[in-house]
Amino acid sequence: MGKKKVSALVLATTMVLLSACNVNMGGGDTASKPADAASKPAGSSSSAPQKVVFWHAMGGSNTKVVDQMVSDFNASQNKIQVEAVYQGSYDDLLSKLKTSMGSSDGPSIVQMYEIGSRFMIDSKTITPMQNFIDSEKWDVSQLEPNIAGYYTFGGKLYSMPFNTSNPILYYNKDLFKAAGLDPAKPPKTYEELKAAADAITKTGKATGANFAIYGWFIEQFFANQGSDYVNNGNGRTSQATESLVNNEAGVKTLAWWKDLIDTKAANNLGRKTDDSKKAFSAGQVGMILESTASLKGLVDSAAGKFEVGTGFLPKPADAKEGGVVVGGASLWMMNNKPNEEQKAAWEFIKFLTSPKEQAYWHINTGYFPITKKAYDEDSVKDNLKKFPQFQTAIDQLHQTKLNTATQGAVMGVFPEARQIVEGAIEEVLNNKKSPKDALDAAAKEITTKIQQYNKTVK
Incomplete structure (x- = not known):
């Protein structure tokens, strides 16, 4: 979970400057939507795989877990190549993201801690996950509702939960x-x-x-x-x-x-x-x-x-x-990337939400699985036998009734x-x-x- 605080002065100054300059950091209406059905599949336009850059703040042993999941995805197909880049603390990551906004130097996907959600939406630099969900009728009910609820605004899921705790x-x-x-x-x-x-x-x-x-x-x-x-x-x-x-x-x-x-x-x-x-x-x-x-x-x-x-x-x-309210961070899609790259990034995000990957993530980091079916995996069941204390966390999450509080x-x-x-x-x-x-x-x-x-x- 992210526990370090972002410099509010930097955040406020950045927003004031952006407002004063009336800069549209997004890629326009076209770039803010996922590729439609007529678009070419990711990586099909050439023999080279579509590159996706993923910025994250998972340090220590969690870096190895992220790298392994990325490696597994890259090995699972040959059309998309994800590059994970550790950017330091959440503070460091946000600072680097702000510097990259308005340029082509930034990531395809960025991990952002939960209390940065309002800034991410207001920055107008992201494509809501709901666009991709609606585009292919992806089943959002597979996500833990009390986790997805944090990142849902006006009935729209803006980012995909990633590392979650309470x-x-x-x-x-x-x-x-x-x-x-x-x-x-x-x-x-x-x-x-x-x-x-x-x-x-x-x-x-x-x-x-x-x-x-x-x-x-x-x-x-x-x-x-x-x-x-x-x-x-x-x-x-x-x-x-x-x-x-x-x-x-x-x-x-x-x-x-x-x-x-x-x-x-x-x-x-x-x-x-x-x-x-x-x-x-x-x-x-x-x-x-x-x-x-x-x-x-x-x-x-x-x-x-x-x-x-x-x-x-x-x-x-x-x-x-x-x-309780979930803590941690989620994954945000940056809208200044071509549709083909965004769609490739979406494929990677779907991979991360699969029960098998969520089971691996949970066991090796201690964060909640965001996908309900991960609890059916034998590895998760075995882990609960080893650490029965975690059942308390699961029960507390599931007994929480979703409301504004x-x-x-x-x-x-x-x-x-x-x-x-x-x-x-x-x-x-x-x-x-x-x-x-x-x-x-x-x-x-x-x-x-x-x-x-x-x-x-x-």
Whole structure:
């Protein structure tokens, strides 16, 4: 999952410049549509295969997984040749993409993290996936609806989900036992988590809990209470104009979080999720929130030391019905490429969504399969036996009911909004402001930036 923030200044400046210059970064109406039935099949115009360039931000061991999938596709046929290019972090990738816009130097397909979706649409540089889906009546029902839902706007799927995750509660079963808690029953509510964390801290063996100061978690807590993060249907019925981060869901969550810290039921290790994971793996804290993509690593790091349990993201006992929002990234088709190249890229995207490839992707990265039939693959079934904790993630995803809250908020300044919210959390946990005052100030600042951004894309 992408966890680094894009420089909001770069994003805003780019959009202002584009607006001021009235540059159409797209390839025009013709290039924004997939090749029609009369077009030649990809690679048929000459003996040379059609080249497709795929930019991505999957580093570390995930780079090898991407490269293997690309190699498998290239070996499966001889008309299309995909070249995968690792571009560094999401920040680096977005910066390079902006530089390439308006030129022929950019990719055919680009991976973009979820909070960059509004920018990608507003840039007018992409061809919606729905065009290709409609062109050949591709069965979109094969996709996980709660994953596809994030990237669907106005009933149209704009990008193809790729690496997908959401947060779950990880807990140390051994510490639960030592505190007299049932290790088979993770806390489901804010109130139950507070009680469990208190019990663990009182044993003197560890601190009850730790949550990294990460804006993504706050967004998830909103969705889990059925609460929108911005106005206008979470920015989905029309463009968001106001932040709602200071509503009841936000204040209640931050007050609960502060109480955990004040009563020593939890500690504050700052913004780095890696620090939270290290403390958990060392047995220093009993519970953390973390991405489903971290499951294998956390289970492996605890091997021989303690047993890892998993639970749903907690919410207030009196919360409205909600669920989790998917994180990660999706694949976007750039519209300044010839129809033949776009159609070739679409063939590669379809290959990636196949059950076999999704099974391979899931097992080797920890991300969700985006295709429902991937769960029927023997390799996935075997992996679930090895890591039964992942069933929690699957159940949480499937039990989430799709609505504007769980689809996720959409705004053009999302990366910067996350940083503003993280600053507000820090102010509260460090006793500089009350939850209401900190979130009121954050909402005002985010609202101003949303409205400034909106002016650049009118």
